[in-house]
Structures are given as structure tokens and as C-alpha cells.
Amino acid sequence: MRILGVDPGIATIGFSILDADRGRQTLQSCGVITTPAGVMLSSRLESIHRDLSDLIRAYSPDCMAVEELFFNTNITTGISVAHGRGVILLAAYQLGVEIFEYTPSQVKQAVVGYGKAEKKQVIDMVTRILHLSAPPKPDDAADAVAIALCHARSSTSLLRRGGFDPCSTI
Numbered sequence: 768m769r770i771l772g773v774d775p776g777i778a779t780i781g782f783s784i785l786d787a788d789r790g791r792q793t794l795q796s797c798g799v800i801t802t803p804a805g806v807m808l809s810s811r812l813e814s815i816h817r818d819l820s821d822l823i824r825a826y827s828p829d830c831m832a833v834e835e836l837f838f839n840t841n842i843t844t845g846i847s848v849a850h851g852r853g854v855i856l857l858a859a860y861q862l863g864v865e866i867f868e869y870t871p872s873q874v875k876q877a878v879v880g881y882g883k884a885e886k887k888q889v890i891d892m893v894t895r896i897l898h899l900s901a902p903p904k905p906d907d908a909a910d911a912v913a914i915a916l917c918h919a920r921s922s923t924s925l926l927r928r929g930g931f932d933p934c935s936t937i
Contacts, residue, residue, distance in 0.1 A: 768922065769795075771828035771864065772915025773819075774907050775836070775852035777811060778802055780819070781907030784826045787919035794897050795826070797908040808847065812854045819858040830865040832918035834874065834910070869917050874910075877917035889913050 768788070774781030783797040800818045802811035823831075833856065836849055859866050872882035878892050890909045894902045896916060903909040 768830065768919070769826065769828045770915040770918050771823065771826065771831040771859070772797075772911040772913070772918070773831060773833045773855055774910035774914060775833060775848055775855050776907065777808075777815075777847040777851040778804065779905070779907045780815060780851065780855070781905075781909070781911035782819075782822060783903070783908065783911040783915045784828065785912065785915035785919060787922070792897060792916060792919050794899065794903075794912060797903045797912050799905060799907050808850060812850060815851055816854045816858050819855055820862060823858065823862045823864055828864055830867060830918065830922075831859045832867045832869060832914045833859075834914050835868050835870050867918050867922075869914060869921075873921075874913050874917040877920045878913045886910075 768786070770785045770787060772781075772783040772785060778801065780800040781797070782800060784795040786793045786795055800815060800822075802814050833852070836845060836852060856866060875884040875889055876882040878884075878896070879888050881888075886906065890902045890906070890913075893899070893909055893912050893916060897912070903912050
């Protein structure tokens, strides 16, 4: 199964392409999609949609795992990120990619084993699990890899095989 992991944003969107087969995961690619500051929101959204659609066409993922929004103290930033996330979901839907959504706690639990793990712990475990020589950079790309790993581990769960999927909101 080929998984597109996405860490949504508006200025920087992390992505990863992870192949998962029989409990073994292999990172194919990871990086970020960026949009310039000072440009109209609609232009940034169009750029995200175009770039993510191109990524989907290039790698043909079987599914997309995307992080659900977590609102901290800055609601304005959260609203912009929500716009970006909506465009991300739309691009995957339009190209027929099945979508799975995970909370930050679910991602941390799946990768580290502790739902309140620190970012450094998540990045360290991503590096170890995938036997990488160095952590994925930048942090948004590493987050996208963790999201894809979460789906790889959740999708092979015995609970999932029985038709019960506690991680997806779809």
C-alpha cells in the first residue's frame, strides 16, 4: 500500500510517500509544498491544490493520511490552515484517493507509543522505525512521515480488519 502522508498548512505543507507491506514501511519521498507570504489566500490555495494534485499524479498513492486540525491559541492561523486542509482534502477526493484523518495524539500514540510525546521524540522514532540515516527535514516533512506511519500501523490493526476503525473520522 502506498500512503501519502500530509501535514496541512497554508505556508508550509509537509508531505511524505510511504510504502507499507506486511509490517515493513519504506520511505519513498518527503518534503514540503510552500506558498509565499503576502500573496492572496485564494492564490495560495490554488497553488496548494495544483502542487498536491501533481504529487498525487506522480506517485499514485492508494490512500492519504492527513492530520486533523488542532487549534491552539491563535484562531486566525487555525482558520487559514483549515482553508489549506480543505483544499488538500478536495485534491485527494477529486483524484480518487481514499482519505483517512488522525488527531495529533493518535499519530504520537502510533509512532511513539505515548499520545503526549514531544515533537523531538516523534522525529527520533520516525528515524529509527524507517532506519533513516538522518531525520526527515524540515519538521513539517517529518510530521507528514509520522502521519503516514500512523496510518500504516493503524490500517493493519486487527480492529480495522473487523470493520471497526477507531482512527478515522470518515
